[in-house]
Amino acid sequence: MYYIVDTDKSFYEAATDLEPVVLRLGFMVLYVHDLGATLRSKGIEFDDECKVFELCNPRQMERALVTDMRANLALPWRISVYTEDGNTKIGLLRPLPLVAALSREAALTSAAREVEEKLVQMVDETR
Numbered sequence: 001m002y003y004i005v006d007t008d009k010s011f012y013e014a015a016t017d018l019e020p021v022v023l024r025l026g027f028m029v030l031y032v033h034d035l036g037a038t039l040r041s042k043g044i045e046f047d048d049e050c051k052v053f054e055l056c057n058p059r060q061m062e063r064a065l066v067t068d069m070r071a072n073l074a075l076p077w078r079i080s081v082y083t084e085d086g087n088t089k090i091g092l093l094r095p096l097p098l099v100a101a102l103s104r105e106a107a108l109t110s111a112a113r114e115v116e117e118k119l120v121q122m123v124d125e126t127r
Helices: 011-024 035-041 058-067 069-074 095-102 106-126
Strands: 002-007 028-034 050-056 077-084 087-093
Touching (some): 002 106, 011 028, 011 087, 077 106, 087 095, 095 106
Antiparallel strands (some): 028 050, 050 077
């Protein structure tokens, strides 16, 4: 269900290096949630860093939604860059198991497989 890799890059380097890879592979960044900064801004002590990148490929998203509108519950796709115990990690929840829990439509499964391959490639190339 998870795909998480360690990287020797700093949190900042990994978070900065992800977006150009996302764009090159035909996706776009819809929004970046800086969870660490959000918690700290609310007065919560939080030593780690965590940015969640919401990603979209409009063609794949349209394909998923036309096939089964319930797919919106698993969208947009996300890749996280975070620190844990002093190590930087990059990870995602695999789309294929998420979609399998929502629908048995073959076209949706096919789209999820293609998206998952690209997301894993993004993580691997960013690491």
